[in-house]
Amino acid sequence: MTRKTGKTTLATAKGWIAALLAAALVFGLAGCGGGKAETASQTPTGEFNKEGLPIVNEPVTLKVLTMRWGNMGDTFTQNQWLQDLEKNTNVKIEWEVVSSNDWSEQKSIMLASGTLPDIILGNQTFSDSDIVNNLSYFRPLDELIEQYMPNLKAAMEETPELRQISTFPDGKIYSLPARLPARPKSKNQPVINKAWLDKLGLQAPQNLDELRNVLKAFKEQDPNGNGKKDEIPYTENGLGALLDPFGITDPNGNSMTVKDGKPVFIPVSEEYKAGLQWAHELYAEGLIDQELYTQDATMTSAKQQNADAPIVGFTYQWTPDAVFGKWSGEYEAIAPIAGPDGKKYQAGDPSGLSFNRNEMLITTSCKYPEIAARWADQFYTNEASIQNFWGAIDTVIKKNEDGTYTLMDPPSGTSADAWYWEQSLRDFGPKYVSPAFEKNIVLNPKTGDGLKLEIDKMGSEYVTVPFPNVMYTAEEFQELPTLTTDIDSYVSAMRAQWVTKGGIDEEWDAYVKKLQDMGLDKLMKIRTDAYNRYMSVK
Incomplete structure (x- = not known):
């Protein structure tokens, strides 16, 4: 089942979990903890080092399970930092990498059996409800953090949001957090066809009246020059972020916001009502796509990447090059549109789109929780975190003599984002980059993460306070x-x-x-x- 490298392929992961279930049925739950917390660590006396490296004098193996999207595979396990971590700590990792295609069924089997690996990695693997409804399978980490995780303790002191987002309703911490590096404050921002504006002699709209006039010109004046009335001034799969100018920003997709320090349900607010009235006026004039609510994402993408000529004028996107294919060069991001009150609003988070919880769980099946905690703490340094977000130093990142870090260009034929996912844990897993350290990271302002940070400068000061990522009982x-x-x-x-x-x-x-x-x-x-x-x- 397991290759000599200690990894399990996606194809064999289902068999591994099925075998665990069979074992649970034969031997009961006692063999691996069965979801009941160990009363004490089974770490042999004298072999575990509370400080410094190695963590253990004799090699110990931990099973670590993570889910990856689709067919991403397990190439990230070859990340040189992870390889060096095994050598330096004496903690060997047996990776269990499962695909999102099969994970729902496998997860149900695992939780039903109560037989879990030592560590669950990545917030995509187990959700809040998975954890809260199965708390007996996961170790409270407060004491482990206090005794064995000085890097994470220091991070929580510098950035209190880490502790805030990680605390469960019973006041304890069961999962480890992350603060991702070089993340923007704003989410999707207005993106417009600059070539069309130039051809029609128009400026980028700054308020609702100007936006309406621009959309009307896009509809009526054949800006793509093909002699057809095929221009779609605005399209999305639904309204998208079109109501942002009314202060209707919903970055977490739960119809919630915070106003004057109190939670508000957006769809019963007066701003929401006014925004929908305005959207109907645009719809009635043909200024927004008449298939807004009948098309799916595939149909929307086909319009954005129309083969013969660009036909979309205005939208909201992460970056201008996110969806327009070969027409991407015609589009540019613009500042947020001012609303009826003259103010600008931008979906996002003033703290930055960088905080996650559930990035690592130590299960009650783990015989060596202190070892697991010390191993996890190695991820909470600046250098470790950037290497687990983009890729290893000397592979993806160049460490410069002046103390800065430059991202290398991806191999020919590969996008930067795809390369980072191949080379690292990317969005998932424990990590922390200090805000003060981020000035040392050198990104290309014309592509990928660097481009988003450049665009972010136009909208970050207008970001509204979102309803936070709260935890439920x-x-x-x-x-x-x-x-x-x-x-x-x-x-x-x-x-x-x-x-x-x-x-x-x-x-x-x-x-x-x-x-x-x-x-x-x-x-x-x-x-x-x-x-x-x-x-x-x-």
Whole structure:
């Protein structure tokens, strides 16, 4: 099952988990902890070093499971920093790399059996609800952090958000966090066809009236020059971020925001109502795609990359080159559009889009939690983190004599982002880059992460405060799906109806009452309680 390198391929991962389930059925749960916390470490006396390297005098093997998207595979395990870590710590890693294509079924089997590897890595592997509903499988980490993780302790002292995001409803920490390097504050920003603006003698719009005039010119004046009325002034799969100028920013996709320090459900706000009225006016004039609510992502992409000529004028994207294929050179990001109140709003997070939890869990099946904690702490240095986000020094990163770090160009035929995923853990796994250290990272401002940071300068000062990534209790997780399924479906249906057909003024009061009948007050109590718990962590 396991190659001599200590890795398990994607193809054999399912067999590994099935074997675990079979073992659990035969021997019961006692053999590997069975989800019951060990009362004491089984680390042999004298072989474990509380400080310095190696962590253990004699090699110890830990099983580490992580999920990767699609067919990404396990090339990241050849990252030179990870290879050196094994040699320097004497902690050998048996990687279990599973594919997202099969993970849902495999995860259910694993949680049902209660037989887990030593470590779960990456916040994509187990969700909040997976952990909260199976807490007995995971070790509380507070004491381990205090005794064996000085790098993480220092990071939490410098950046308190790390502790805040990692604290579960019972006040304990069960998973380790990450702060990713060189992350922007803003999410998708307005992107416009600059070639069309130039041809029509127009400037980039700065407010709603100017945007409307530009969209009208795009529709009527044949800016792509093909003699056809095929221009689509604005398209997305749904409204996208079109309501941002009204302060309707929802970067986490849960219809929540924070206003004056209190959680707010966006779809019952007056700003939301005004934004949909405006969107309907654009729709009625043909200034936004008439297939906005009938097309899927594939259809949207086909329009953005239309073969014969560019046909999309305006959208919201991560970077201008994100979706337009061979037409990417015609597009540029612009500053946020001012709303009816004259202010600008940008979806994102003032703290930066860089914080995650659940990046590493130490299970109660792990016989050597102190070793696992000390191993994890090695990830929480600046150099370790950049090598686990982009790739190893001398492979992807050049360390310069002046103390700076430059990202190398990817091999021919490979995009920078794809190369980073091949060479590193990228978004996943524990890491921390100090804000003060980021000035030492040299990125290409014309592509990839560097380009996004350049664009971010136009929108970062307008970023609104999002509803944070709060944690719910097991009881709250039981109630949430029933409430959100009905409420979110109704909100989505009415939004599509009001954008395409109008009628929001006449139907608004009945709409709000129906949401209350569906349990909106109960939903808001759950979310407000979770918000208050989150904000109380110091």
